[in-house]
Amino acid sequence: AQSVAQPEDQVNVAEGNPLTVKCTYSVSGNPYLFWYVQYPNRGLQFLLKYITGDNLVKGSYGFEAEFNKSQTSFHLKKPSALVSDSALYFCAVRDDTGFQKLVFGTGTRLLVSP
Amino acid sequence: SAVISQKPSRDICQRGTSLTIQCQVDSQVTMMFWYRQQPGQSLTLIATANQGSEATYESGFVIDKFPISRPNLTFSTLTVSNMSPEDSSIYLCSVSEGTQYFGPGTRLLVL
Numbered sequence: 690a691q692s693v694a695q696p697e698d699q700v701n702v703a704e705g706n707p708l709t710v711k712c713t714y715s716v717s718g719n720p721y722l723f724w725y726v727q728y729p730n731r732g733l734q735f736l737l738k739y740i741t742g743d744n745l746v747k748g749s750y751g752f753e754a755e756f757n758k759s760q761t762s763f764h765l766k767k768p769s770a771l772v773s774d775s776a777l778y779f780c781a782v783r784d785d786t787g788f789q790k791l792v793f794g795t796g797t798r799l800l801v802s803p
Numbered sequence: 804s805a806v807i808s809q810k811p812s813r814d815i816c817q818r819g820t821s822l823t824i825q826c827q828v829d830s831q832v833t834m835m836f837w838y839r840q841q842p843g844q845s846l847t848l849i850a851t852a853n854q855g856s857e858a859t860y861e862s863g864f865v866i867d868k869f870p871i872s873r874p875n876l877t878f879s880t881l882t883v884s885n886m887s888p889e890d891s892s893i894y895l896c897s898v899s900e901g902t903q904y905f906g907p908g909t910r911l912l913v914l
Contacts, residue, residue: 733905
């Protein structure tokens, strides 16, 4: 069965500094990986995905993620954090049974201080 | 990407009652999903709803508690039946266009 792990409950970073939110995955076949962000009192917003191709995936709001097959990781990154990036971030993997359902990690709260 | 709306956006309900949540999409989609996000937790899939077939429920979720309708390719409903305080959650619908896109959620508080 597919699974993802987000080892950090919270990440704190100062505005202007680079940020990394970690995610590792376990799949039986090819990984289909996603990052979503949830702002307070809002639904989930899609940030980016890895299906195949380049290991560095660029997404919305200046975020990118690096796929590393040997380390089974898909860490979310941004070169310069903004206070407005403070939110809850979820990593997810798509089920490979053909039903396209997602399995989510436990989420990481990102807090960017001014 | 598809634009998804949900009604109601939030509700406060008494235990033992039922609430039906509506999900409307601005385009035709084959696959729709219903998720639950309990307070402070991650998302858990309740069921997959495909038009023209019965919903497929995940382990731990049953049709009597969470009946789902999918009358056409742009609409679905989820009913939370015989509610208890443990049903207090955010309920989100999503659609798949290769990537899953989510509605804004329905915040339910059961007293």
